[in-house]
Amino acid sequence: xxxxxxxxxxxxxxxxxxxxxxxxxxxxxxxxGGMGKPLWACPCEPALSHGQAEDGLPMPPGPRxxxxxxxGEGRDTLELLRRGWRVLAIDSTPEAIDRxxxxxxxxxxxEARATGSRPSPAATRAEPxxxxxxxxxxxxxxxxxxxxNASFSIPHCDPADFPGIWxxxxxxxxxxxxxxxxxxxxxxxxxxxxxxITRTHHTRGQVEALLAPFEVExxxxxxxxxxxxxxxxxxxxxxxxxxRKRGHR
Numbered sequence: 001x002x003x004x005x006x007x008x009x010x011x012x013x014x015x016x017x018x019x020x021x022x023x024x025x026x027x028x029x030x031x032x033g034g035m036g037k038p039l040w041a042c043p044c045e046p047a048l049s050h051g052q053a054e055d056g057l058p059m060p061p062g063p064r065x066x067x068x069x070x071x072g073e074g075r076d077t078l079e080l081l082r083r084g085w086r087v088l089a090i091d092s093t094p095e096a097i098d099r100x101x102x103x104x105x106x107x108x109x110x111e112a113r114a115t116g117s118r119p120s121p122a123a124t125r126a127e128p129x130x131x132x133x134x135x136x137x138x139x140x141x142x143x144x145x146x147x148x149n150a151s152f153s154i155p156h157c158d159p160a161d162f163p164g165i166w167x168x169x170x171x172x173x174x175x176x177x178x179x180x181x182x183x184x185x186x187x188x189x190x191x192x193x194x195x196x197i198t199r200t201h202h203t204r205g206q207v208e209a210l211l212a213p214f215e216v217e218x219x220x221x222x223x224x225x226x227x228x229x230x231x232x233x234x235x236x237x238x239x240x241x242x243x244r245k246r247g248h249r
Contacts, residue, residue: 009095010230011229011230012072012073012095012096012099014229014230014231015072015073015075015229016073016099018075019075019079020075020076020078020079021075021076021151021152021180022240023149023151023180023181023182023218023240023241023242024076024079024080024149024151024180025079026180026217026218026242027147027149027178027180027217027242028079028080028083030178030217030242030244031146031147031178064084064085064086064146065085065086065087065088065143065144065145065146065147066080066085066086066087066088066145066146066147066148066149067087067088067090067142067143067145067147067148067149067172068080068087068088068089068090068149068151069090069137069140069142069148069149069150069153069154069169069181070090070091070137070150070151070152070153070154070156071089071090071091071096071097071100071132072091072093072096072151072153073096073099073100073103074089074096074099074100074103074104076149076151077089077100077104077130078100078103078104078107080147080149081104081107081108081129081130082107084129085129085147086129086130087129087130087131088131088132088133088143088145089130089131089132089133090132090133090134090135090140091132091134092134092135092136093134094134097132097134100132101130101132104130108128108129108130137153137154137157137161137165138157138161138164138165142168142169142171142172143172144172144173144174145172145173145174145177146173146174146176146177146178147173147177147178147179147180148169148172148173148177148178148179148180148181149180149181150169150179150180150181150182151180151181151182152181152182152238153181153182154166154169154181154183154200155182155183155184155199155200155201156197156199156200157198157199157200158198158200159198159200162200166210170213170245173245174245175245175246175247176244176245176247177244177245178217178242178243178244178245179214179241179242179243179245180241180242181241182238182239182240182241183200183202183207183210183238183239183241184199184200184201184202184237184238184239185201185202185203185204185221185223185237185238185239186201186202186203186237187223187235187237188201188235188236188237188238189234189235189236190234191237201237202239204221204239207219207239207241211241211243213245213246214243214244214245214246215243215244215245215246216241216242216243217242217243217244218240218241218242218243219239219240219241219243220239220240220241221237221238221239221240222236222237222238222239222240223235223236223237224236
């Protein structure tokens with residue numbers, strides 16, 4: 001049986017080079033004045049676990065700050081960086097953060113090389129746009145943000161932990177900010193064939209209740225036969241979400 005490290009490597013190899021998820025690009029289009037476009041069903045991130053804090057520095061306040069929660073190999077974080085956002089990328093898998101940093105160097109140059117280290121005088125004057133943290137959903141600090149992106153990540157938690165995680169997500173998003181990401185439906189094959197992994201699944205009514213603090217800009221429910229990123233057959237039941245938190249900054 002492959003080790004956990006081998007499974008992660010196979011997953012990251014399989015998704016290398018894929019573009020940012022369309023929930024993220026739809027949310028960014030709305031920040032930029034556009035309306036986004038319809039979504040698709042795509043492979044999801046495996047469960048995240050066993051991380052430790054890497055960067056204890058506080059994120060600087062200000063607009064255009066995103067948290068990428070369960071960032072994986074970094075396709076969404078890289079898109080945010082390309083568009084000028086500051087990002088706190090969180091994942092429990094060290095290899096994910098290593099791959100993200102290697103790719104971010106092409107965008108950030110010397111700025112990326114300072115990530116995770118004690119700031120130099122130059123970094124103190126100009127905060128790096130990318131910070132990373134190795135941590136689990138249940139324990140990762142979530143500072144106030146304009147966008148919290150969680151692409152195929154937060155359903156990979158124990159149902160008992162999900163309410164607390166979701167409450168912290170809602171609290172972290174500033175009024176007028178957005179959530180972009182996915183939740184799994186109850187008809188998803190992982191709901192009945194968990195393969196030893198505990199995940200959280202929701203009905204549409206439950207999803208709508210979770211989104212009560214938001215103005216829902218996109219709620220696309222998808223059911224289809226497909227495959228995982230590693231090529232295993234799977235029935236997908238996924239809610240693709242873009243939602244703007246009520247209130248004004």
